[in-house]
Amino acid sequence: PYNFNKAKYDFSKDIIKTGFVLMIAKEAKYKSLNDMSNKHVGYISDTGSVVFLQKYADIFEETYISLPTMLDDIANGNIEGAILSIIPAYKYVTDLYQNQLKIVEPPLNDQAIRLVTLKDQNQDLLNLFNASIAQMEKDNRLKELKEKWSLPH
Numbered sequence: 001p002y003n004f005n006k007a008k009y010d011f012s013k014d015i016i017k018t019g020f021v022l023m024i025a026k027e028a029k030y031k032s033l034n035d036m037s038n039k040h041v042g043y044i045s046d047t048g049s050v051v052f053l054q055k056y057a058d059i060f061e062e063t064y065i066s067l068p069t070m071l072d073d074i075a076n077g078n079i080e081g082a083i084l085s086i087i088p089a090y091k092y093v094t095d096l097y098q099n100q101l102k103i104v105e106p107p108l109n110d111q112a113i114r115l116v117t118l119k120d121q122n123q124d125l126l127n128l129f130n131a132s133i134a135q136m137e138k139d140n141r142l143k144e145l146k147e148k149w150s151l152p153h
Contacts, residue, residue: 001110010122012115012129015142017152019111020049021089022104024081025074030104033059039080042070049083052108067092075100083108091150107152 001011022041024030033041033056042062043049053061062079064070071092073079081104089103115129136142146152 001114006119008119010117010119010126012126013133014110014112014114015133016113016146017086017107017111018113019086019107019109020052020083021086021107022081023071023074023084023089023093023101024104025077026100026102028080028102030081032104033108036081040078042073042079042082044070044084047085049085052083071097071101086152090152094150 001009005011022030022033022036030036030039033052036056037058038060040060040062041053042064043053044067045063045065050061050063053059062070062073064073064082067084067088070079070082070084074082075097086103086107093101093103115126117126133142136145
């Protein structure tokens with residue numbers, strides 16, 4: 001929901017975050033990319049994640065073509081962090097690297113799956129959708145579904 005899109009569309013609450021996150025070693029104390037000065041941070045080529053690193057002249061960009069190799073390099077101390085899509089990040093942390101890696105919150109952008117309607121044309125649908133999401137959050141059903149499928153919550 002960039003400002004230029006908000007003039008044309010209405011957006012619901014997030015259902016599932018789909019943006020990018022910073023992943024670091026479990027014992028590392030970094031809180032954001034701002035803390036990664038003079039550190040090596042990996043990214044997967046052709047994913048668009050390098051744009052987050054290009055804002056920092058003092059971060060050393062490390063290009064990877066294999067996600068497991070990049071995550072192994074964090075776990076082994078070869079690089080200090082990596083930028084990756086939030087859904088695979090959560091899956092890898094919960095399944096394979098739960099004792100070695102962690103995800104730095106919040107996500108680096110606000111990409112998410114959400115309902116989008118034309119501006120001021122479907123308020124009833126948007127309100128019903130948001131109310132349904134709110135009820136699922138209140139009942140913990142949304143959290144349970146996200147946990148079941150190893151999705152960010």
